[in-house]
Amino acid sequence: MPQAIKNRPRLSIAEDINRNIDYLTRTERQCARVLLSNYPFIGLEKVASFAKRAEVSAPTILRLVGKLGFSGYPEFQQRLREELEERLQTPLTKHEEPQSALEDDDFLAKYSNSVERNLSRTLKALPRAEFEAVLKLLSDVKRPVHLAGGKLTSTIADYFYRHLIMVRPNVRRIENDSYAWSEHLIDMDRRDVVIIFDVRRYQPELLELARLSSQCGARVVLFTDQWLSPVSGIANHVIPVRIDVPSSWDSAVSTLMVVEAMIAALSNRDWSRVEARVKAREKLAEKSRLEN
Amino acid sequence: MPQAIKNRPRLSIAEDINRNIDYLTRTERQCARVLLSNYPFIGLEKVASFAKRAEVSAPTILRLVGKLGFSGYPEFQQRLREELEERLQTPLTKHEEPQSALEDDDFLAKYSNSVERNLSRTLKALPRAEFEAVLKLLSDVKRPVHLAGGKLTSTIADYFYRHLIMVRPNVRRIENDSYAWSEHLIDMDRRDVVIIFDVRRYQPELLELARLSSQCGARVVLFTDQWLSPVSGIANHVIPVRIDVPSSWDSAVSTLMVVEAMIAALSNRDWSRVEARVKAREKLAEKSRLEN
DNA sequence: CAAATTTTGTAACTGTAATTACAATATCTG
DNA sequence: CAGATATTGTAATTACAGTTACAAAATTTG
Structure with a gap:
């Protein structure tokens, strides 16, 4: 079978090589072995490097790639x-073994693991400068803050809102209904901060809101997923988080974590002011209760 | 510092970007974000692909790469x-490396770590039988489900509500305002399921709601913290979660994780029914949009 | 063992990717 | 708001990776 090896449904290249290794010539086999030996990194190098490592000529590599059913080296790469x-997206199933016993029948554990993964990846990919910048904006109590979210994410916006309002004044929730936007936009200028939550199945309304806010001169902060909402083009600060889990729905856990961390950081930063505010509010709540 | 950013000892490119993101221009930052958002794969593509994904021109990518201290794109790759x-060679060691060094000056990392700790402790302590039991109740679409939460936790109740309503019919949100309870209680019997979220600083109203519901014969499900809300005395099923973090406020992350896991489990269990429901709903949304 | 056949490397070639120069555009500053 | 400065994309250029043709070497076969 010196012709091109048929490309079966969806074998990994490594598997494909293993199955068809006898149809390869001696030097080709050598290339294949080198590739498999620390798969797949040598394959990501240039043809010349690959060839050198395998101690063959470049054309041999290309012939191998051809036999594996690729039209060229770039396609192979x-x-x-x-x-x-x-x-890399699903390391648990392939890489790890000890948990697998649990995982099969313990859905909760499986879910939790993937959430934990999201958290650490979020942590790694999140630019600290952005985090700090947003924190700085929120610390400035003179800046009015407006919060908006999509169909599902507005819950998180709400969570943020409820905590922010305990920590600082001048916070408002933008209703999901776009008719109410004007109430916010009318007084908006470069002092204002608009926080938008927008993840997969990005909502066009939110892009519109961002655009309008930006035109008013407001600072736009975006919480979004790793694929970045179109709002990211407009936003001054982008906080990307991981949302993918083994579910039909996306996970908001990482988003929530970042939001909570912001609130915590804000509170910790000058606790005395926050404490005074919380106490004052409790007193007011007490009063209004008695009057009822 | 608009010149080339110094290449420190041995930072990963991702870290380097995170530290120096404010020295980048707007479009460069956009590239950086796209790269970080699913690091490092886009960087392994050709410059043109990268540029297209980031919606910038190729030279912008190259300028970014230059600022990061590389002499050219190939070197960067x-x-x-x-x-x-x-x-990939060090699967487990990697997980532990960032914690100690960063923690001091990296609040986000510190916070995330404690959240992760909460997750695994929650996972460990959560009775699977309870989880399953709740799942079974929710699977039974004949059972009306009511959701309620406290001052801060009602956001989570809301999150649960919005997802449940996509998965099954017969779900209602109990307003925070206790005047509205009667609307729910009036028709409640032993078929009904009342889900209550109540954590530290337990609200007396929720205990009252639980009591009344229970008297109607409804099943009461409680999400609470490790110290257990007084509602736990009444509830048929109790889901305890961890909420303690280095903050003045409690964390809702673990709660959210369990809620999401439930939704995921429900969806996965019989996806065909859920899918039909989702599609039907989309169709309706489409229709109503056209009519406006 | 020689002719046929396959395999392999060399070297020339080709196409495309990376780079650069420069003009257009946007942003900042007085 | 104009001039200055920085940023960005377009288009031309360069360099090099991938490819191909072909001849040399190795292997197979009668």
């Missing part, structure tokens, strides 16, 4: 990258 | 590959 990306 | 290889 593209596929390797896709595989790698996929593999 | 080489480094990315090395990082990736290194990272």
